[in-house]
Amino acid sequence: xxxxxxxxxxxxxxxxxxxxxxxxxxxxxxxxxxxxxxxxxxxxxxxxxxxxxxxxxxxxxxxxxxxxxxxxxxxxxxxxxxxxxxxxxxxxxxxxxxxxxxxxxxxxxxxxxxxxxxxxxxxxxxxxxxxxxxxxxxxxxxxxxxxxxxxxxxxxxxxxxxxxxxxxxxxxxxxxxxxxxxxxxxxxxxxxxxxxxxxxxxxxxxxxxxxxxxxxxxxxxxxxxxxxxxxxxxxxxxxxxxxxxxxxxxxxxxxxxxxxxxxxxxxxxxxxx
Amino acid sequence: xxxxxxxxxxxxxxxxxxxxxxxxxxxxxxxxxxxxxxxxxxxxxxxxxxxxxxxxxxxxxxxxxxxxxxxxxxxxxxxxxxxxxxxxxxxxxxxxxxxxxxxxxxxxxxxxxxxxxxxxxxxxxxxxxxxxxxxxxxxxxxxxxxxxxxxxxxxxxxxxxxxxxxxxxxxxxxxxxxxxxxxxxxxxxxxxxxxxxxxxxxxxxxxxxxxxxxxxxxxxxxxxxxxxxxxxxxxxxxxxxxxxxxxxxxxxxxxxxxxxxxxxxxxxxxxxxxxxxxxxxxxxxxxxxxxxxxxxxxxxxxxxxxxxxxxxxxxxxxxxxxxxxxxxxxxxxxxxxxxxxxxxxxxxxxxxxxxxxxxxxxxxxxxxx
Numbered sequence: 001x002x003x004x005x006x007x008x009x010x011x012x013x014x015x016x017x018x019x020x021x022x023x024x025x026x027x028x029x030x031x032x033x034x035x036x037x038x039x040x041x042x043x044x045x046x047x048x049x050x051x052x053x054x055x056x057x058x059x060x061x062x063x064x065x066x067x068x069x070x071x072x073x074x075x076x077x078x079x080x081x082x083x084x085x086x087x088x089x090x091x092x093x094x095x096x097x098x099x100x101x102x103x104x105x106x107x108x109x110x111x112x113x114x115x116x117x118x119x120x121x122x123x124x125x126x127x128x129x130x131x132x133x134x135x136x137x138x139x140x141x142x143x144x145x146x147x148x149x150x151x152x153x154x155x156x157x158x159x160x161x162x163x164x165x166x167x168x169x170x171x172x173x174x175x176x177x178x179x180x181x182x183x184x185x186x187x188x189x190x191x192x193x194x195x196x197x198x199x200x201x202x203x204x205x206x207x208x209x210x211x212x213x214x215x216x217x218x219x220x221x222x223x224x225x226x227x228x229x230x231x232x233x234x235x236x237x238x239x240x241x242x243x244x245x246x247x248x249x250x251x252x253x254x255x256x257x258x259x260x261x262x263x264x265x266x267x268x269x270x271x272x273x
Numbered sequence: 274x275x276x277x278x279x280x281x282x283x284x285x286x287x288x289x290x291x292x293x294x295x296x297x298x299x300x301x302x303x304x305x306x307x308x309x310x311x312x313x314x315x316x317x318x319x320x321x322x323x324x325x326x327x328x329x330x331x332x333x334x335x336x337x338x339x340x341x342x343x344x345x346x347x348x349x350x351x352x353x354x355x356x357x358x359x360x361x362x363x364x365x366x367x368x369x370x371x372x373x374x375x376x377x378x379x380x381x382x383x384x385x386x387x388x389x390x391x392x393x394x395x396x397x398x399x400x401x402x403x404x405x406x407x408x409x410x411x412x413x414x415x416x417x418x419x420x421x422x423x424x425x426x427x428x429x430x431x432x433x434x435x436x437x438x439x440x441x442x443x444x445x446x447x448x449x450x451x452x453x454x455x456x457x458x459x460x461x462x463x464x465x466x467x468x469x470x471x472x473x474x475x476x477x478x479x480x481x482x483x484x485x486x487x488x489x490x491x492x493x494x495x496x497x498x499x500x501x502x503x504x505x506x507x508x509x510x511x512x513x514x515x516x517x518x519x520x521x522x523x524x525x526x527x528x529x530x531x532x533x534x535x536x537x538x539x540x541x542x543x544x545x546x547x548x549x550x551x552x553x554x555x556x557x558x559x560x561x562x563x564x565x566x567x568x569x570x571x572x573x574x575x576x577x578x579x580x581x582x583x584x585x586x587x588x589x590x591x592x593x594x595x596x597x598x599x600x601x602x603x604x605x606x607x608x609x610x611x612x613x614x615x616x617x618x619x620x621x622x623x624x625x626x627x628x629x630x631x632x633x634x635x636x637x638x639x640x641x642x
Contacts, residue, residue, distance in 0.1 A: 060507050061507075062503065062506075062507070081506075081511075082506045082507050083506050083507075083508075083509050083510055083511045083512070086507060086508055086509030087509055091507075091508070092507055094504060098501050098503060098504035099500075099501070099504070100496065100497050100500035100501055100504070100505075101500050101501075102496060102499070102500050102564065103493070103496055103497070103500065107493055107496070110493060111493050111494070111497050111505075111508060111510075112508055114490065114493070114494060114497075114508055114509050114510055115509040117489075117490040118490075119489050119490050119491075120490075120491070121486065121491050121518060121522065123489075124485060124486045124489035124490060124491045124492070125481075125482035125483070125485050125486045125489075126482075126485065127485035127488070127489060131485075131489050131490075132289075132292070135288075135292055135488075135489065136287075136288045136289055136292065139288045139291075139292070140288060143288075175508065179508065179509065
């Protein structure tokens, strides 16, 4: 599928239409619909088990919902495999860091640019001409745009598996933006970080979202309400697979149902038990 | 593990220098010495016996390289690699013996080189066939499907059907002079030293090719699949395609190994490619270090040399204990098992890690902190 339309800021980049996802008889997502506009940070919040990560997996193609459609730039991408969705410009990070532990930081980020490399098996094994030139070009991009942005110069040759958790998260973000995505799915980028790292990470997310160079639309799954309310343009609240509200942070904060979902309600809880 | 330290005062001014193979003059001169040793000193110093050991090492390196690529770099555990060596060897033999080559090809000595190439391609494709299950299964289950490759290929197809071609019986004999490279009279591969040169050139080409692949797009995709296949897929890697590509390259190198090895044999039979040999190649990379090209080479040298030393140690005792001679095959297998156990317990990262440690010790000396 060829989706190369240019979408202007403010237009709908990704649309979910009545997504339903079941695991056996457990309903993980129940008719979820939303529109993500280009240029915004759209947060998804909800209590544990609300279906936030399932929603991310549906968008990135790891899960295929039983019902409903996903439109990216107006094109239906339901049946597309994850690697083809990456080629369309959808990148993601994971809740539990899923970096390539045995590779260096530089190689992880290079791998993020996989879809931009061209060399195949023969030119790769000769490593002459095209491949060598291409490697240098991409190295330049990685050093100047990504490593510089994320401030990871000092660890670029270290194997990622040996780095502390906070830096691994940062490398994972670097790997995702190396793909030069238009849509970035951030699945709990702040989980398990200390205060300083949270502040850094929030700054990087804002940079990636707002800098003229990047202008990446983000979908952010997060539990840290302070960060969510500060960063997001729109917030989407899920509870047990149902959408509660989709609106600006102010609307969400004022919504009694959201408060109920987070603080718990005896009746609803009882039916689930 | 892959990080090495540059000596003081060496700075890179551009990315090209940083991507270079050999980054300092010291390393370059070291590699030059190695080159001289391999191409001149070893052939000059060695007798036929030690050259044949070198050839065996080369064969083991070529075989283990494919296994290393699959297990160490792509994470696809394989226990049937001897099948692809067998495919390479048999395709090459059949082409040399049975194919109606035009006289020009025979005169110019092209038949054997071409047959090596075709054998490599065939073995690669054959390997892809048995790599197909890797699209669905991982780990233990994949081990079983690759073992199937061994039994189907060697024990069934080759023993039952391929060996019948030409009505020669079980073994295909390779008369002297059939293996010929180039139009010159000395192109007939009939001595250990010629096999040695052929082996070393092909080994170097394969090792260089694989190392280059590993530092370019394809190799990174393989390592990514090994480390984390789900996130590799999300980053835009078609994991099935790359897994099959890894099987192809591994089979290709295996095919080369098999095809070259026939130059060392007077006759070729299915017994040259037992299942134990597949296991042996996995042992080689376990001892050398999984996920390291150095490891493949060190492991091969270690295994071949240790087994030869063992033989030397056992033979003098054979006069007093004749049973030892009879049981040598089993002693060899026991030593193999023991070596693997010892390495897994005491040095799970293999010889390559020890090499890296030693190198760093000297690089950092005297301030190793």
